[in-house]
Amino acid sequence: MSKITSLVLLSIGLCFNFSCQNKSESLMKKYAWIPTECAPKDYPMRVYSGYLYYGKEGNAYVPGDKTINYGWGALGSIEISGDDLKEAPDTLDLTWISFTENKNYTGKFPLNVKLIDSLLSAGYPAEDIPAGHEDFCYFQVGMAPGGVVVxxxxxxxxxxxxGRYQGKETNDVDWKSKIPGYDGTMKEYGKDIIAGLPKDVQQQIVDNKIPYGKWDHWRRRFNWKPVITGDVNILRLTMFMFNKEMDFLIGKRLNPVEYIQRGAIEKLYIFWVDHKKREMRSQIDFDEAETDQLFSALKPGENCDLLLHVTNDGEVTVNLKTAAGIIPFKKAKINTYLR
Structure with missing residues (x-):
C-alpha cells in the first residue's frame, strides 16, 4: 500500500472517529441539578473551595460562605450555579475545614458518572402527582469528621x-482571602463556633473522643422491606434511614414483594385515612442504640421485615421480623396526628 493511500485512509479514520465523538458528546443527556452542602449538626464545617465538574469544561460550585451544621444528609444552601442544564458530574473537587478537629481537608474525587447519569435519566416513580414521575435535582455534599465525604x-x-470519599489533611489554604473581615486566626474562629456546641461535644473535643467511624457505621445496608397491615386505608409511607437515604412508597408499591438493601430505619411517617375519612399521620422515631442492636444482630444477607400495624383508633405497633423471631422496637416513639 502506498504512503499516499495510507495517509488518506488514516485521515478518513480520524475524521470518522472525531465525527463519532462529536455526535456522542452532542447526544449526552443534560439535567437540571444544583449542588448543596451539609455536615453533622454538632460537628460544623466550612467549605474553602468546592466544585462539581461536568462535561468538557462545565462546573458548579458547592456553596461555601457560611458555617455548615444543618445536619447530616440535610438540605443545605441553595445557590444556582453552572448552566441551567448540565451533564452528570464526573468529579468533585473539595477543600474544607472541620472546626471540631481544627483541621483542613482536601480531595479531588472521581465520581461514578455512569451510576449518576442512569439515576438522573430514570428519575423515580411518584404516583401521587399527575406526571407520575419525579426527577432528582440536588447533589448533597456531606462532610464529617475524619475527612469523610458522602x-x-x-x-x-x-x-x-x-459515593463515599476520603479527604486528606492539608495546610495549603488561605482563609484570610475567604473571610477578609476577620482579623483573628482560624483556630480562634473555630473556638467561637465550638463554644456554641453542646457541652458533651465540647468534652469530646477536649478528651480527643470525637466519634470517628460513626458516619461510616451507619452506611451499612441490610436486606429489609416494610410490611403494613391494619383496618385503615394506607395512603403513603415515607422512610428515613440512618445512612440519610430517604424513600417513599405509595399506591401499588406500598407492600413491596422484594427485599431491598437499605440503611437501618431512623424515622418514618405513615399517612392513612380512618373510618370517618379523616386523613391521619403517624410518626415513628426509632431509638438509635436499639435500632443499631437489632439490625447488627442480623446475619450477612439475612432478610427481615419491618412490621407496621395501624388500627382505626390510631394505635400503631412496629416490630422487626427476623430469622430469630419477631422483635418489638420497645424504645421507638410513636405519635399520631390529624394530617
Missing part, C-alpha cells in the same frame, strides 16, 4: 447515596 442525589421524597 455524596447523595436527592429529589422530593427521595435521597440515595452515590
Amino acid at each position: 455524596l447523595w442525589l436527592s429529589g422530593p421524597g427521595k435521597q440515595i447515596e452515590v
Whole structure:
C-alpha cells in the first residue's frame, strides 16, 4: 500500500472517529441539578473551595460562605450555579475545614458518572402527582469528621447515596482571602463556633473522643422491606434511614414483594385515612442504640421485615421480623396526628 493511500485512509479514520465523538458528546443527556452542602449538626464545617465538574469544561460550585451544621444528609444552601442544564458530574473537587478537629481537608474525587447519569435519566416513580414521575435535582455534599465525604442525589421524597470519599489533611489554604473581615486566626474562629456546641461535644473535643467511624457505621445496608397491615386505608409511607437515604412508597408499591438493601430505619411517617375519612399521620422515631442492636444482630444477607400495624383508633405497633423471631422496637416513639 502506498504512503499516499495510507495517509488518506488514516485521515478518513480520524475524521470518522472525531465525527463519532462529536455526535456522542452532542447526544449526552443534560439535567437540571444544583449542588448543596451539609455536615453533622454538632460537628460544623466550612467549605474553602468546592466544585462539581461536568462535561468538557462545565462546573458548579458547592456553596461555601457560611458555617455548615444543618445536619447530616440535610438540605443545605441553595445557590444556582453552572448552566441551567448540565451533564452528570464526573468529579468533585473539595477543600474544607472541620472546626471540631481544627483541621483542613482536601480531595479531588472521581465520581461514578455512569451510576449518576442512569439515576438522573430514570428519575423515580411518584404516583401521587399527575406526571407520575419525579426527577432528582440536588447533589448533597456531606462532610464529617475524619475527612469523610458522602455524596447523595436527592429529589422530593427521595435521597440515595452515590459515593463515599476520603479527604486528606492539608495546610495549603488561605482563609484570610475567604473571610477578609476577620482579623483573628482560624483556630480562634473555630473556638467561637465550638463554644456554641453542646457541652458533651465540647468534652469530646477536649478528651480527643470525637466519634470517628460513626458516619461510616451507619452506611451499612441490610436486606429489609416494610410490611403494613391494619383496618385503615394506607395512603403513603415515607422512610428515613440512618445512612440519610430517604424513600417513599405509595399506591401499588406500598407492600413491596422484594427485599431491598437499605440503611437501618431512623424515622418514618405513615399517612392513612380512618373510618370517618379523616386523613391521619403517624410518626415513628426509632431509638438509635436499639435500632443499631437489632439490625447488627442480623446475619450477612439475612432478610427481615419491618412490621407496621395501624388500627382505626390510631394505635400503631412496629416490630422487626427476623430469622430469630419477631422483635418489638420497645424504645421507638410513636405519635399520631390529624394530617
